[in-house]
Amino acid sequence: MTAQTATPIATAPSQPHSTQRRAAQRRKRLRNLGFFALLAGPNIALLLIFVYRPLLLSFYYSMLQWNMGSSVARFIGFENYIRWFTDPDTPQVMGTTAIFAVTTVGGSLVLGLGLALLLNKKIFGRGIARTVAFAPYVLSGIAVGMLWLYIFDPRYGLLSTLLKAIGLSSPQWYTTSPWALIMIIIVYLWKHVGYVALIYLAGLQGVPQDLHDAAALDGAGKTRTFWSIVLPLLGPVTFFLLITTILSSLQSFDLIKAMTDGGPLGSTTTLMYQIYVEGFQTGRAGFASAAATILFVILLVITAIQLKFMERKVHYA
Amino acid sequence: MSTTVDERVDAPTPAGTDQPKGRRRPFRAHLDAGLYLTLIAAILVMSVPLIWMFLASFKESGEIYSVPLQWLPEAFEWTNYEQVATSIPIGRMALNSVGLTIAGAGLKVFLGLTCAYALVFIDVPFKRVAFVVVIFALLIPSQITIIPNYTLIASLGWLNTYQGILVPGLASAFGTFLFRQHFRSLPISVLEAAQMDGAGHWRRLWRFVVPMSMPTIAAVGLISLVAEWNDYLWPMLVTDNTDTMTLPVGLTLLQSLDGLQNWGVLMAATVVVTTPMLLIFLVLQRRLVSGLTAGAVTG
Numbered sequence: 001m002t003a004q005t006a007t008p009i010a011t012a013p014s015q016p017h018s019t020q021r022r023a024a025q026r027r028k029r030l031r032n033l034g035f036f037a038l039l040a041g042p043n044i045a046l047l048l049i050f051v052y053r054p055l056l057l058s059f060y061y062s063m064l065q066w067n068m069g070s071s072v073a074r075f076i077g078f079e080n081y082i083r084w085f086t087d088p089d090t091p092q093v094m095g096t097t098a099i100f101a102v103t104t105v106g107g108s109l110v111l112g113l114g115l116a117l118l119l120n121k122k123i124f125g126r127g128i129a130r131t132v133a134f135a136p137y138v139l140s141g142i143a144v145g146m147l148w149l150y151i152f153d154p155r156y157g158l159l160s161t162l163l164k165a166i167g168l169s170s171p172q173w174y175t176t177s178p179w180a181l182i183m184i185i186i187v188y189l190w191k192h193v194g195y196v197a198l199i200y201l202a203g204l205q206g207v208p209q210d211l212h213d214a215a216a217l218d219g220a221g222k223t224r225t226f227w228s229i230v231l232p233l234l235g236p237v238t239f240f241l242l243i244t245t246i247l248s249s250l251q252s253f254d255l256i257k258a259m260t261d262g263g264p265l266g267s268t269t270t271l272m273y274q275i276y277v278e279g280f281q282t283g284r285a286g287f288a289s290a291a292a293t294i295l296f297v298i299l300l301v302i303t304a305i306q307l308k309f310m311e312r313k314v315h316y317a
Numbered sequence: 318m319s320t321t322v323d324e325r326v327d328a329p330t331p332a333g334t335d336q337p338k339g340r341r342r343p344f345r346a347h348l349d350a351g352l353y354l355t356l357i358a359a360i361l362v363m364s365v366p367l368i369w370m371f372l373a374s375f376k377e378s379g380e381i382y383s384v385p386l387q388w389l390p391e392a393f394e395w396t397n398y399e400q401v402a403t404s405i406p407i408g409r410m411a412l413n414s415v416g417l418t419i420a421g422a423g424l425k426v427f428l429g430l431t432c433a434y435a436l437v438f439i440d441v442p443f444k445r446v447a448f449v450v451v452i453f454a455l456l457i458p459s460q461i462t463i464i465p466n467y468t469l470i471a472s473l474g475w476l477n478t479y480q481g482i483l484v485p486g487l488a489s490a491f492g493t494f495l496f497r498q499h500f501r502s503l504p505i506s507v508l509e510a511a512q513m514d515g516a517g518h519w520r521r522l523w524r525f526v527v528p529m530s531m532p533t534i535a536a537v538g539l540i541s542l543v544a545e546w547n548d549y550l551w552p553m554l555v556t557d558n559t560d561t562m563t564l565p566v567g568l569t570l571l572q573s574l575d576g577l578q579n580w581g582v583l584m585a586a587t588v589v590v591t592t593p594m595l596l597i598f599l600v601l602q603r604r605l606v607s608g609l610t611a612g613a614v615t616g
Contacts, residue, residue, distance in 0.1 A: 046488030
């Protein structure tokens with residue numbers, strides 16, 4: 001495609017011809033630039049305006065003593081970060097965030113893998129089961145939260161009735177400290193386990209049958225085959241899921257907003273939720289931006305680990 | 318909690334895929350029974366809440382608060398739905414949600430397609446830089462963009478407007494990435510032939526690339542539909558006016574309206590919010606799943 005003007009035949013009367021050709025090439029390059037700007041321009045401009053600009057601005061905001069909606073802002077350097085780290089609420093927020101992340105990620109991986117193993121068997125009804133398991137994942141977090149609030153209602157809910165039937169009494173899910181967080185974790189697992197199961201299912205179907213046969217020939221039982229062959233082969237899938245579920249767990253908002261609004265007494269306020277509360281309820285936009293930057297750094301580190309790993313171990317479909 | 322524990326205990330034991338017909342018949346029968354029980358338990362845990370929601374939405378308040386729990390409503394009454402309609406302008410909100418979802422998903426697919434085409438098929442010197450700009454955007458979580466974007470939208474006077482809800486989320490990094498991956502696998506000879514015949518970029522995109530990419534387009538489109546419909550945080554921040562509000566935001570409005578939670582009414586509204594996505598999911602499951610698992614892993 002590039003300038004191959006110097007073909008022997010073309011050399012003799014080449015002077016006008018070659019400039020013509022170069023001009024044509026220039027025109028073509030300009031046309032290409034024009035098309036590129038037309039086709040990729042809008043998308044890239046939107047990314048720059050609504051993703052990159054706010055990213056930089058957020059760093060800047062985090063250095064300001066500034067309230068949402070106010071026109072007065074004072075530059076205070078890293079003071080918001082110092083305030084965040086010394087804030088008496090920070091240990092609770094980070095503790096809640098950590099508990100929430102560990103239980104939702106661990107729970108959805110274990111339950112998801114179990115469900116995937118079950119759905120991988122050739123048994124009657126697995127198509128329906130697959131559909132049913134995955135359905136909650138596509139539903140609005142707000143709606144799911146609302147539905148489960150009703151189920152958890154200590155007096156009229158489905159769960160309290162079930163608990164009573166086996167001789168237990170229902171805890172006050174909404175208003176007592178560990179139970180509110182447990183409630184949200186359960187609902188989060190219900191909503192997300194189908195996604196994990198689905199990805200694991202895709203991974204399980206990639207395990208070649210001859211490996212199973214070979215293991216059976218060597219006299220390995222099903223449990224042994226699972227631990228020594230299937231699970232290691234699922235390593236890359238597990239890693240992918242580990243990272244993506246950590247990211248989505250750390251960013252979850254809807255369920256907490258719908259079910260507890262961060263309470264009781266901040267016991268369900270995660271770092272993500274704190275950013276919303278500080279930015280839009282308390283109005284401390286500078287402080288909230290500092291918290292957002294801290295969350296960003298955490299997410300970035302996790303993503304960097306993932307990218308490093310994905311490069312070697314994992315292929316895109 | 319109690320019900321979910323069963324599957325964790327039972328599931329890992331019957332590992333791997335089916336063995337060829339084995340000798341130990343009685344053991345197998347026992348295993349199958351356990352499998353089916355686990356499967357049924359799992360189906361129940363996943364589906365009963367949704368069934369419960371549908372049933373409750375038709376119950377009168379007396380039935381909802383009757384103390385020995387009542388499964389089926391006496392008669393399927395629409396009173397809860399009527400009450401939703403009188404409490405909040407749900408028709409308007411549904412219309413807002415439908416419009417914003419279709420416009421948002423459509424534009425996202427359009428922007429992703431054109432951008433990915435340019436990144437793959439048009440030769441310009443800074444193509445790689447442009448690609449890096451798109452890819453790196455995937456790593457930036459929306460939380461960090463919320464406050465600056467909110468102040469921008471507010472300063473433009475776009476609070477409580479459709480464009481205020483729509484525009485900041487339009488750029489498609491994920492869609493562009495998936496389309497790019499797909500375009501690179503297309504047979505280049507077809508496009509070269511089209512170019513020989515004098516087809517320009519625009520024509521090549523719509524007459525050749527798009528028809529060859531329908532499954533990917535469908536998957537990205539569906540994922541965008543689901544995401545736009547369910548989006549909550551941003552529309553909640555940008556709107557406090559019921560004229561432009563979307564359904565999920567309206568749902569929380571309904572929750573805070575009554576001091577006492579009226580579950581029948583709330584469940585009716587929840588049904589309105591969830592049904593469209595459930596239907597789309599049930600009808601187009603395969604496409605949606607292929608989109609969600611794309612970019613995930615293959616062995």
